[in-house]
Amino acid sequence: MKIDHDVLLFATRLVEELGDSAIRISRVRLVELTAANNLRAAAFWRDVMRASERLLAERTPRMPAPAAAAAAPMAEGLRP
Structure with a gap:
């Protein structure tokens, strides 16, 4: 996807x-x-909105996979 630098x-x-x-x-x-x-102008703001959504999605940390999160406490409990 090509994005305008101003946007x-x-x-x-x-x-x-x-x-x-x-x-x-x-x-x-x-x-x-x-x-x-x-x-x-509406097209410009539509592109700004989409770019903002993408930037916020990239900025927020990813949640661990549910299987990995569930297995981690059990694995720690098995350690001596």
Whole structure:
């Protein structure tokens, strides 16, 4: 997927400053611009919203697999 550098810069800045709220704010802006029939600006904010979602997904730590998490305490209990 090709992404515009302006979109990525803006999304990165939003995520750094606002965290999870970046997605909500970009979605609100997208709705406002769509309602105003400003399609070019709405497309920019749609891309910002998607980039923010991706950046937040990459930033949050991955949860361990349920099988690995369940096996870890049992394995520790078996050690002398």
